[in-house]
Amino acid sequence: MSEIEELNWKISAKAGEGVMSSAKLFAKACKRQGLAVFNYYEYPSLIKGGLQSGQVRAALLGATCQRRHLDLLIVFHEKFINDHLSELNENSLVIVNANNFDPSKYPELKSQVVAVNLTKIARDQGANPLAANIAALGLSARVFAMDLQIMGRVVVEEFAKNKEAATKNLLVLKAAFELTDELIKQGKLTGQGNLISTGVDEQLLLTGNEAIGLGALSAGLQFYSAYPMTPATGLLHFLAAEQNNYPIVVKHAEDEIAAINHALGASFAGVRAMTGSSGGGFALMVESLSFAGVAEIPLVVLEAVRQGPATGLPTWTSQGDLNFILGAGHGDFLRVVLTPGSVEEHFVFGKLAVELAEKYQLPVLIMSDKYILESHQTMPKMILTNNNQRFAMLNDGRLGESGLGDGEYLRYKASEDGVSVRSIPGQGNALQLTNSYEHDQYGFATEDAVETKKAVDKRAAKLLALQKELPKPLYFGATNPEQILISFGSTINVLREVLLSPISSQIAVIHLPCVYPFPTQEFEALLADKIAELFVVEGDATGQLAGLIQRETKIKDLRLILRYDGRPFYSEDLLEFLQSGQLNQQYKLL
Amino acid sequence: MNEITLANLLSPVQPTWCPGCGNFSILTALKQALVELNLKMDEVVIVFGIGCSGNTADFIKCYGFHALHGRGLANAVGIKLANHRQKVIMIGGDGDLYGEGLNHMVAACRGNHDITTLVFNNHRYSLTTGQTSPTSAKGTVAKSTPQGLIEDPIGALSIAISNGAGFVARAYAGKLKQMVELIKAGILYEGFSLIDVQQPCPTFNKEQDYAWYQQNVMDLSAEYDPSNQGQALVELLDKDKLSLGVLYRNDQRLAYHQEVDVLKEKSLIEQFPQTVDLSKAIAEFV
Numbered sequence: 035m036s037e038i039e040e041l042n043w044k045i046s047a048k049a050g051e052g053v054m055s056s057a058k059l060f061a062k063a064c065k066r067q068g069l070a071v072f073n074y075y076e077y078p079s080l081i082k083g084g085l086q087s088g089q090v091r092a093a094l095l096g097a098t099c100q101r102r103h104l105d106l107l108i109v110f111h112e113k114f115i116n117d118h119l120s121e122l123n124e125n126s127l128v129i130v131n132a133n134n135f136d137p138s139k140y141p142e143l144k145s146q147v148v149a150v151n152l153t154k155i156a157r158d159q160g161a162n163p164l165a166a167n168i169a170a171l172g173l174s175a176r177v178f179a180m181d182l183q184i185m186g187r188v189v190v191e192e193f194a195k196n197k198e199a200a201t202k203n204l205l206v207l208k209a210a211f212e213l214t215d216e217l218i219k220q221g222k223l224t225g226q227g228n229l230i231s232t233g234v235d236e237q238l239l240l241t242g243n244e245a246i247g248l249g250a251l252s253a254g255l256q257f258y259s260a261y262p263m264t265p266a267t268g269l270l271h272f273l274a275a276e277q278n279n280y281p282i283v284v285k286h287a288e289d290e291i292a293a294i295n296h297a298l299g300a301s302f303a304g305v306r307a308m309t310g311s312s313g314g315g316f317a318l319m320v321e322s323l324s325f326a327g328v329a330e331i332p333l334v335v336l337e338a339v340r341q342g343p344a345t346g347l348p349t350w351t352s353q354g355d356l357n358f359i360l361g362a363g364h365g366d367f368l369r370v371v372l373t374p375g376s377v378e379e380h381f382v383f384g385k386l387a388v389e390l391a392e393k394y395q396l397p398v399l400i401m402s403d404k405y406i407l408e409s410h411q412t413m414p415k416m417i418l419t420n421n422n423q424r425f426a427m428l429n430d431g432r433l434g435e436s437g438l439g440d441g442e443y444l445r446y447k448a449s450e451d452g453v454s455v456r457s458i459p460g461q462g463n464a465l466q467l468t469n470s471y472e473h474d475q476y477g478f479a480t481e482d483a484v485e486t487k488k489a490v491d492k493r494a495a496k497l498l499a500l501q502k503e504l505p506k507p508l509y510f511g512a513t514n515p516e517q518i519l520i521s522f523g524s525t526i527n528v529l530r531e532v533l534l535s536p537i538s539s540q541i542a543v544i545h546l547p548c549v550y551p552f553p554t555q556e557f558e559a560l561l562a563d564k565i566a567e568l569f570v571v572e573g574d575a576t577g578q579l580a581g582l583i584q585r586e587t588k589i590k591d592l593r594l595i596l597r598y599d600g601r602p603f604y605s606e607d608l609l610e611f612l613q614s615g616q617l618n619q620q621y622k623l624l
Numbered sequence: 625m626n627e628i629t630l631a632n633l634l635s636p637v638q639p640t641w642c643p644g645c646g647n648f649s650i651l652t653a654l655k656q657a658l659v660e661l662n663l664k665m666d667e668v669v670i671v672f673g674i675g676c677s678g679n680t681a682d683f684i685k686c687y688g689f690h691a692l693h694g695r696g697l698a699n700a701v702g703i704k705l706a707n708h709r710q711k712v713i714m715i716g717g718d719g720d721l722y723g724e725g726l727n728h729m730v731a732a733c734r735g736n737h738d739i740t741t742l743v744f745n746n747h748r749y750s751l752t753t754g755q756t757s758p759t760s761a762k763g764t765v766a767k768s769t770p771q772g773l774i775e776d777p778i779g780a781l782s783i784a785i786s787n788g789a790g791f792v793a794r795a796y797a798g799k800l801k802q803m804v805e806l807i808k809a810g811i812l813y814e815g816f817s818l819i820d821v822q823q824p825c826p827t828f829n830k831e832q833d834y835a836w837y838q839q840n841v842m843d844l845s846a847e848y849d850p851s852n853q854g855q856a857l858v859e860l861l862d863k864d865k866l867s868l869g870v871l872y873r874n875d876q877r878l879a880y881h882q883e884v885d886v887l888k889e890k891s892l893i894e895q896f897p898q899t900v901d902l903s904k905a906i907a908e909f910v
Binding site for chain 1: 635727909
């Protein structure tokens with residue numbers, strides 16, 4: 035059997051049948067073999083039933099997104115084959131969790147289909163029938179000739195808290211591996227090649243949510259409050275669990291308004307604070323975002339976009355909240371909107387957001403989406419130790435005597451760069467009033483015209499220094515491309531795979547990791563000497579990013595590739611479009 | 625570190641309340657209570673709501689947080705969790721705390737967060753020129769309810785008591801000494817304390833003036849046992865009866881922060897992580 039450097043694997047079952055853990059463990063085993071991995075989930079907004087899938091792409095190079103065409107598909111219920119027909123071809127192997135399979139029912143299916151009763155394998159080992167999802171792993175390990183030892187360790191670690199379950203699952207894994215080996219020997223099933231193993235496993239495998247959490251923790255985040263809402267809930271769960279290991283308080287608030295206001299209170303009292311939600315919950319926070327703006331309270335907010343409007347498609351991706359995030363909050367105030375792409379960038383920006391918020395005393399929004407926040411992606415292991423310093427805080431945030439005389443301190447003291455040193459409760463001779471009203475330098479409310487203009491100008495003055503610290507647009511690909519694809523946020527994960535194709539010599543990609551304040555100069559500079567057709571690839575129906583670019587730069591001539599059906603872009607679709615001009619009908623070209 | 629004195633608490637900003645407003649005496653009582661508790665200036669944070677009562681923010685020198693309408697208690701919860709060594713006091717009106725922010729008040733009660741909440745209850749939205757509030761009597765005629773208020777007044781204190789608030793009292797702006805004692809007891813109480821202060825609004829509430837209050841308020845009897853939750857709820861069933869004093873006090877329940885593991889030895893702000901080692905956090909991603 036030949037060695038393979040990549041695979042596309044998918045498991046499809048009803049909600050509650052263990053698809054997510056199966057896919058996560060398979061992804062982890064691939065990572066342990068030293069490969070890059072992307073693991074994408076699709077699931078409906080319900081707890082039992084419905085179609086749920088987890089799909090893993092692993093490769094020696096790339097694997098930054100999912101791919102459509104599958105090497106192995108495992109369906110727990112035969113009828114689900116119909117949901118995946120477009121993902122199968124003559125090279126695909128399909129495993130149906132059943133005793134037998136009648137191919138005549140699926141005339142259009144060109145793949146090899148084999149019935150293997152995974153549930154029976156689990157039952158025969160005395161395990162819970164739900165361990166069919168582990169049997170699927172044993173089968174997969176054999177189909178791709180993976181290291182069973184590695185897969186076994188991954189399974190045992192997953193069930194570390196329950197020794198009995200770990201033992202039984204290990205038996206199931208081995209039994210499925212051996213049975214598949216038998217089937218291959220009998221010629222009833224054809225393996226899909228030997229998955230390469232590099233022997234070097236220096237990466238982490240985690241979701242965008244977890245990466246933001248890690249980044250924020252490393253930056254000394256000490257307070258997170260939220261109300262559960264998909265797809266931001268993963269961050270709440272991750273940080274809540276870390277309360278055992280780090281000095282952080284996580285508060286499940288009574289609603290999103292409370293969540294953001296808890297965070298504002300904690301931040302005022304001096305701890306680094308954050309909240310998060312999806313569009314609907316963020317809508318409830320908006321008045322308070324404006325408060326953070328006028329009162330100069332450091333705050334980080336994750337806006338985890340899902341397909342709206344309103345309740346929309348709760349578990350499906352979108353970038354359609356861009357304009358809302360840019361404009362959220364009444365009145366004029368400065369904000370930062372970070373739009374990380376890869377999981378690694380989510381880690382870096384989790385940290386950056388916490389630091390920028392404190393340094394410039396303003397709200398920093400991280401806009402991401404269901405696609406990358408809930409997908410697992412590999413990233414290089416970071417430096418594990420991080421030293422934190424405090425920014426623009428009286429006595430670096432230490433409580434007690436401040437060394438100041440009575441009446442000397444002014445919370446909103448005028449300053450050239452707009453940033454005033456912030457005192458916190460518990461510091462001597464540094465009383466202040468953090469005020470939602472427009473205010474004077476102490477913090478007392480004012481309606482004076484001159485004072486008001488000064489205060490507005492002071493806050494706006496932060497822009498100059500702030501801009502220098504923001505992530506700049508990134509350019510990948512050909513120097514003199516025929517086409518340039520422009521994107522923000524998670525879409526870069528897909529565009530990177532487009533760049534892996536042979537046509538990459540004629541295309542380039544621009545990723546915007548920060549859309550506000552917009553990097554006008556840098557963006558224009560990237561396009562200055564280019565004579566290429568410009569396509570903005572974005573996950574909304576109206577071209578919100580394109581509109582922003584047209585508003586903030588000289589660049590007006592843009593074409594749009596839009597997707598707004600809750601599904602992510604596929605590199606195959608974009609490649610096809612670039613090569614043939616044919617665009618997947620679920621997309622829209624403007 | 626500065627002691628709290630009346631001189632230190634004095635703000636350079638003159639109150640903008642109407643002559644005869646109950647807010648003057650409530651502010652006097654609060655300042656007196658803070659002085660008598662022998663606290664330091666930097667040991668107290670006051671969160672202010674929006675309304676005539678919230679404007680107190682400008683009339684007292686302290687670590688202050690002038691919040692959005694209705695949201696102050698949510699801020700106070702965050703402040704207390706970040707630095708539980710601070711005495712956290714919330715000042716707001718009946719509209720702010722019992723109307724716009726009621727969900728936050730219920731949550732603060734349920735968590736028994738150690739916050740002392742003073743509700744300046746004048747039964748009106750006075751800063752917006754006198755509309756009815758959640759505590760206005762049924763039938764009240766005001767600019768937003770010219771045909772008379774249809775709703776019943778809210779049973780805010782019953783809500784607090786039945787949802788876990790550890791200390792619930794009622795005061796009256798015309799009885800200064802009692803107010804001072806109740807505020808002191810509320811601040812010393814480790815848990816959520818709600819002090820509903822009945823106050824006249826001479827501009828927009830002509831029905832409930834000082835003379836009306838003199839006839840309608842009365843102290844709880846000497847036999848009243850504030851540890852009896854059922855009795856407290858019965859006492860509050862008659863919404864026309866404005867009994868003054870500690871209606872309910874639960875000394876068995878811990879405050880929220882006392883049940884948070886990471887806050888058992890130090891406050892959160894005292895644990896700022898100068899160095900973070902991510903080894904534990906990445907263990908599941910390896």
